[in-house]
Amino acid sequence: MTAYLLRRLLYAVPILIGVNLLTFALFFLVNTPDDMARLHLGVKRVTPEAVVKWKAERGYDKPLLVNAGAAGLAKVSDTIFFEKSLAMFAFEFGASDDGRDIAEAIRTRMWPSLAIALPTFVIGLLVNITVALILLFFRRTYVEWTGVVALVAMMSVSGLFYIIGGQFLFAKVWQLAPISGYQDGINAARFVWLPILIGVVGGIGAGARWYRTLFLEEAGKDYVRTARAKGLTETRVLFRHILKNGMVPILTGAVAVFPLLFMGSLIMESFFGIPGLGSYTIDAINAQDFAIVRAMVFLGAVLYIAGLILTDVSYTLVDPRVRLQ
C-alpha cells in the first residue's frame, strides 16, 4: 500500500502543475496585468506611470509564460508563471496583490468555515441515513410514498431558497437566531446553528434519496432474505445487515469530500455574514487578485487529490476484499 500511495502522490505533481497552468491561462485570458494594476490602484486619477510601477513591484511586468529575451533556463524561469507558481509547491502562498498574507487569511478564515461545514456534514450524514432508513422501514406504506415525493420536491428547490426562507422564518419571523454575524469560541454556537440547520435540511432531498437507493439495493440481496427467513426483526435486519453493508459506498463517498469541507460555502457564508473561506476566492476574482485565486485553486486541487487518496485507503479499511497495489 505504501508504494501505491507514493505513486499516487507522485501523480499529483503533474496534476497540480496542470491545474496551476489552467488557472493561470484562464485568469490572464480575462485580465491583463494592466487591468490588475488599475483595479488595485483605484478608478480616480490613475496615471500610466503608476500602473507601470505597480506591475514592476509585483513582478507582473515580466512575460507570462516564455521570456523570449532571456537566455537558457531563464526563458522559462524569468516569467510570471514560473515565479508565481514555484513557491506554491512548498505551500508558500505569499501575499495577496494588496499586500496581505494569504496563509494568515486562510488560517483565520478556515475555522468559521469548518464551524458550519463540519457539523452540517456530520449531522447531514446522520439525518440522511436516518431518513433513508425510515423510508425503508416503512416500505410500501404512505410514509414511503409521501416521503419520496417530499424528497423529490426538496431536491428540486434551489439552495438559495432554503437560505433566504430559513433566514426569514427562523431569524426574522420567529427571531430565534441572529440574522447574520459571527463570534469566536463558545459564542459561535448562536450564529452557526441556523446555517447548519438550513444546510442539513437543504441536503436531505438529494442525500436521503441517494442513500435510500443504496439501501434498497442491499435490501434486495440474498443475505437480507436469509436474515428475514431466520426470523430476525425488521429493525435488526435494517441496522445489523442492510446499514452495515450500505455504509461502504456512503463512507467512501464521505471521505472524498471531507478535506474539501474547510473551503466553506460561498452563499451560506455570504448571507449569514460568516467570515469563512467561502467568499475569499470569489472576492479575489472580483478584485482580480491573482495571488489569492491561484492559492485557493491550488489548495482546492491538493485537497481534492487528498480526498481521492483517502477514499482509496478507506476502501481497504471497510472492504477487506480491496487491496491497493
Place this chain on the structure above:
Amino acid sequence: MRPVFLYPLLFLLSACSGPVNNPYPAAERGQQILYSAFSERPKHLDPARSYASNETVFLGQVYEPPLQYHYLKRPYELIPLTALAVPKPLYFDAAGKALAPDTPAAGIAESVYEIHLRPGIRYQPHAALAASRELTADDYVYQIKRLAHPALHSPIYGLMADYIVGLRDLGSELDMAAKRQKGWLDLRRFPLAGAVAVDRYTYRIRIKGKYPQFVYWLAMPFFAPVPWEIDAWYGRPGMAENNQTLDVWPVGTGPYMMTVHQPNRQIRLVRNPNFRGEPYPADGEPGDRAAGLLADAGKTMPFIDQAVYSMESETIPYWNKFLQGWYDASGISSDSFDQAVRTGTGGETELTPEMLEKGIALKTSVAATSFYTGFNMLDPVVGGLDEKHRKLRQALAIALDVEEYIAIFANGRGIPAQGPLPPGLFGYRDGKAGINPVVYDWVDGKPKRKAVAEAKRLLAEAGWPGGRDAVTGKPLVLNFDTAARGPDDKARLDWLRKQFKKLDIELVIRGTDYNRFQDKMREGTEQIFEWGWNADYPDPENFLFLLYGPNRKVGSGGENVANYVNPEFDRLFVQMKDMANGPGRQEVIDRMVTMLRADSPWLFGFHPKDYVLHHAWLQNVKPNLMANNGLKYRRIDPVARETARAAWNRPHWAGPLLAVLVLILVLVPAWRAYRRSQEATVFNEGRAR
C-alpha cells in the same frame, strides 16, 4: 471548536440573557456603541493611498488633516481642525516678491500656505510613539513627502507633483533611493522645498502658480499627519508579512483609534484616550435648532465610546437587522424601498407607517455626484463640434427621458441634471435660470422636457430625418458601450433602446467585461457610454475639469472621458479655476455651462438623492457629503435602544413547536401501523379476519 451536542445547551443559556437573536456580545449591552456595517473590505487605510469612500469612513475618524468641513452649515464651509485658522495663500512673483491677494493668476509664480497648528494635540497610544507624543508640523511635512514615495502609489501624486514645489523631483529621488536601499526609507533625510516645518507648530506649503482649490485638499486624509516613528515602526523587517502596515492599522490624533481590523468580519473603532476633545458646533443652518441638531452645542465631543462595523455582504440581512434594532442607521436598497418609503399625496417622500411606528427617521440629501451619458467626441458619427453633430446629440438629449429613468430605476431618488454641477456647489443655479434650455422649457413653475417632435426636428436638421441618412437612406445605428451586461441590467438596457427608438434610431448594446470597457475608454473606441463623478471637494472646478480639453482620456489619460475639446471652454476654465467665488466667477461658469448644453458632449443624467434611515436613539444625524469625520458628532441613547431591542426581538416559539408537533403527528400513525404489522401473526390475522 465545542462539541456539537453542546449547541442546544449553549443556545438555551444565551436565551436566558436577552434576545436570542442578539448578534453582539452580552457585555456590550447598554454601552455607548454605534453599530454599523461595511459591505466591502477597505483596500487601503494608508492616508497616502486611500481614495475610496468606504475607506474614508474609517480614516476620517482616526486621522486629522489640518482642516475639516463644518458639520451643519451649507453651503459647505471649511473650518480649522488641527490648524488654528484656515490658511490664506500668500502670492509671490518669479523674483520672490510678495503680491497683492487680487493679483491676476498669470502674474503669480508661487502661492504659499502657512499652517499654524493648535499646540497640545496628542496621538493615540501606540508602541512606536512615546507616551502622549504631541502632534508637530514635521508630521504633516513627513506625510506630504510620503505622497511621493514610489512604493505607496499615492493616487494624487501625479496631480500634486504638478503643484507642490519639488514634489516631482522628490519622487524621482525616492525612486532611486528605493532601488539602492531595501527596507524603510527615512524621508526626513530627503528635503522637500515645497513643504517645510517652520517651527514646532507651523509648516509651509509652496504651490506653483495659483491653485485656490488646494485648500480643499487640506481637509482630506492625504494631508493628515504621519509621524516618522510610525513609518519606521511599520517599515521594520517582517511587519508587512504579518499584516502590520500603515495600510492596515491607521494611527492618528483623531477621536477614535482602530483596535480591531478583521476585514472579513469586523472593524472596531474605540475612543482615543489622548483625544483633546472638541466642542460640538454652536451654529448651523436655519432649521437645525428646531431639528434638535444644536441641542449639544458647545458640549465636548466625541459622545460615543466605540463604533463597531460588521461585514454584511448582502443587503437583506443588513436591512432586517436594522429593523430589529441591531444597526443604528441604514440606507435603503431597492428591495426594501417600498417597505420603507412611500410617496405622499402631494408627491413628497414620507416614511411608511411601519417605519413611523418604530420611530425611524428619514434624512435625504442630494449627493455631490453627477451621472451622465457621454458621447465620445472623437467618434465620427456622434462626436464633433459642428452644427450637425451638435444637433444629433441635442436630439438624443431630449429623447432620453431622465425623469422616467429616475422613477423606474432609482425609485425616484434623484433630480434630473440641468448641467454638470450638482446642487450645493457654487455655480449651480436653481429654478428657471438653471434649466437646460436645449432640453427643457419652463412651464407652470417647473422644467418640462421638450416634446419628441422637437428632437425629431433636430435630428432631421442633423441630417438624419426619420432616423435615416438624408443622402443614402441608411438607418442610423448607434452603439452603447457598457460593462453592465448581467441579467439585472437587461431591463435598463431595454429601456435605453426604447428611448433611442423614439427617434427611430437603432441602439446596439456592446456589452463587454469591465477591463475591456476600460480599454475602450482609454483607446477612444467607444461611442456612447455611461459615467459618473463624485466630488472630491465642493468647488465647480472639480466638475468642470471633467470637460477640460488637456484632461481628455485619449492621449493624456485624464478624466475627460468624453474627450471634449472646445478651445473657448478651455480658456474659460483656466480663467474660472483661479477665481474667487463671486458674481464674476458665476458669470464665467454660466457661460461654460451654456456652452456645454449647446455642445452636449454629455446627456446630463441626474444627481442621486441619498436616503438614510436612522433609529430615534441615534441623534445629531445630518448628512454631510463632504465631511468624512461624522462619527464624533453622533450621540446614542443606549437605554432607549435596549428597550426597543427587547420589545422588537421577543422570540416566537409557537412556530417551531408546531412544526415538531406536525412531524410527530405524521410519524405516530406510521409507527403504530408498523408495530401492528410486527405483532401480527397468522393466528392473529386469521382471527382478525
